[in-house]
Amino acid sequence: MGTTATESVPEPKYWQLRTVLVRTIEQEFHTGEVLPNERDLAARFGVARATLRQALDQLELEGRLVRRRGIGTLIAAPRMGVPVAEASARDTWRIVDCGTVPATAGVAAALGVEAGVEVHSVRRVRMMAGTAVGTETLYVPVEIMPHVPGFLAESSRARAMLKQFQALPIEGESRAVELGVAEEEQARLLERPPGIPVLVLTTRYAGEDGILAAAVSTYRADNCKLTFGEAGVEVRAAS
Amino acid sequence: MGTTATESVPEPKYWQLRTVLVRTIEQEFHTGEVLPNERDLAARFGVARATLRQALDQLELEGRLVRRRGIGTLIAAPRMGVPVAEASARDTWRIVDCGTVPATAGVAAALGVEAGVEVHSVRRVRMMAGTAVGTETLYVPVEIMPHVPGFLAESSRARAMLKQFQALPIEGESRAVELGVAEEEQARLLERPPGIPVLVLTTRYAGEDGILAAAVSTYRADNCKLTFGEAGVEVRAAS
DNA sequence: AAGTGGTCTAGACCACCGG
DNA sequence: CGGTGGTCTAGACCACTTG
Structure with a gap:
């Protein structure tokens, strides 16, 4: 219901980023597809790579992404x-x-x-x-x-x-x-x-x-x- | 940290650190007690604060620690x-x-x-x-x-x-x-x-x-x- | 060799809590 | 106010995969 519009403390960047990424991968990607690499994504969103990785960590914990060393970050299959x-x-x-x-x-x-x-x-x-x-x-x-x-x-x-x-x-x-x-x-x-x-x-x-x-x-x-x-x-x- | 010298792939520092911390808190701390602050701990173990935090993140995920902003890091009560x-x-x-x-x-x-x-x-x-x-x-x-x-x-x-x-x-x-x-x-x-x-x-x-x-x-x-x-x-x- | 994610560093600033 | 954890940065190097 009325979620307060006033954020006394703005949400952290990595959480905003996660929200954007959730929408993006739900709308524009399918299971098994590969996301752009972390350095590009970080640059695109204007954040440090570590911050982007914090957002990806969340999405991985939710089972939405799979990260494979040497390969890239993929959209995960349903659990x-x-x-x-x-x-x-x-x-x-x-x-x-x-x-x-x-x-x-x-x-x-x-x-x-x-x-x-x-x-x-x-x-x-x-x-x-x-x-x-x-x-x-x-x-x-x-x-x-x-x-x-x-x-x-x-x-x-x-x-x-x-x-x-x-x-x-x-x-x-x-x-x-x-x-x-x-x-x-x-x-x-x-x-x-x-x-x-x-x-x-x-x-x-x-x-x-x-x-x-x-x-x-x-x-x-x-x-x-x-x-x-x-x-x-x-x-x-x-x- | 004198651990086994030959690891085909040495374990990451934050994981070694977690292992050490698990032993420490199991042997020397009780529920509700406060750990030394992150900067001191990082210095004591000779790692960057970010690395120490990675180890603490793991312990928090396991429910062994609770971190309170402005207060410190405490030993968590059993779930x-x-x-x-x-x-x-x-x-x-x-x-x-x-x-x-x-x-x-x-x-x-x-x-x-x-x-x-x-x-x-x-x-x-x-x-x-x-x-x-x-x-x-x-x-x-x-x-x-x-x-x-x-x-x-x-x-x-x-x-x-x-x-x-x-x-x-x-x-x-x-x-x-x-x-x-x-x-x-x-x-x-x-x-x-x-x-x-x-x-x-x-x-x-x-x-x-x-x-x-x-x-x-x-x-x-x-x-x-x-x-x-x-x-x-x-x-x-x-x- | 080139490209990816994984780890690690050193430093900065912020938000919160207590005295 | 000083101390704590929370966030963010810019850069470096490593381990892994593929061509």
Whole structure:
């Protein structure tokens, strides 16, 4: 409603610039097209390159742009919808490794156990459209799954862990989503530099007597839109 | 900074700096404490202030720091868990305004109707611990709720709309979460400058014959962690 | 080799907060 | 007033991609 016309403090240049760029790319560019290079754009708008880059940073965070070193700045494709509900399709996941280690403080909190308790962990990468969109580490206390065979090759052991996990008497799940940045480990798995923004999804699997397992997933925030669909209510956005 | 000498591609300084700072603030600082000012920190680490700020930007995105103009940089409190399931507590919401307008392209897509169709909208701000943590705009096609009284004061009309919405025969909900930045409107409601990162939650309410309503919410990404099904056993087996 | 985005610097000025 | 973070500049060099 009446937005005050009086700006006691004029908006920063990079934000004005972003607004102009949003309009421009919505009206004059299509997915995959290349913007003029940063030096030209900065000159055209009469700002320093650093200021222009601040505006582009915003647009990249919104998923409107993709910047590729050595190539240029492109209009991004719409974000992929990544279903977070239980999925059967195992082939969209690639197992990375697994292990059995004492729980860190964070993991222990998610599992509702004491820090240091031994837990199994399986790390996977989620693939969509040929690219890595997310990582997941599943944690299950050894007490919950005591009979994981130890003599197998790592990939076989990981599969055994997942199979046992899927057989657990899970009664419910609770999830949380927050913003984070990819550290070295995740960044490598996502094939991106460290520091890229990610959506961090924490899932807790509850049984009758408490938490049976927990998973921490990171999804590329530039690429991905996490979807929580109730199976019956899926909407056909495709047309 | 004596780090590993041979990096095929040495990590950027700001990332190394972030790593150092993470360790420092985890070990030597508590919530609410104030870091040394940026100029001192930059000097201490032997980098330009802009580089130090790049590292602080990362930490702010992760919700570890809060920067206050004129005050300093503080260690942030842990993020608030914001339940996203249906809540009864209406008092945590503050109605802003409402209206009846043609659907924009985005809204139309969420509702599964054609752009331009008339829709009711109600805008609210979600308050937690005395601060605005999120905004929400609810959209319901006029066709679904044809009998909203038009002669009332705005606040009464908004309440009437919400009441009618809650009486709709909703059979299921599907949600999506993605990253965005707050534009002028949301930024004002959140009492923050434009451009702050937000988690954008899109909820679609489905009835038997299609989408009855949709809501677009934005939550401060620095502050908030969206939680789904906190109740522990809030299960909904798809059947 | 030429062109792109990514990083980094040194310095300046501004808006805000407190005493 | 002095101190803080926020913005902006002009320039430099690096890493990556393509021809």
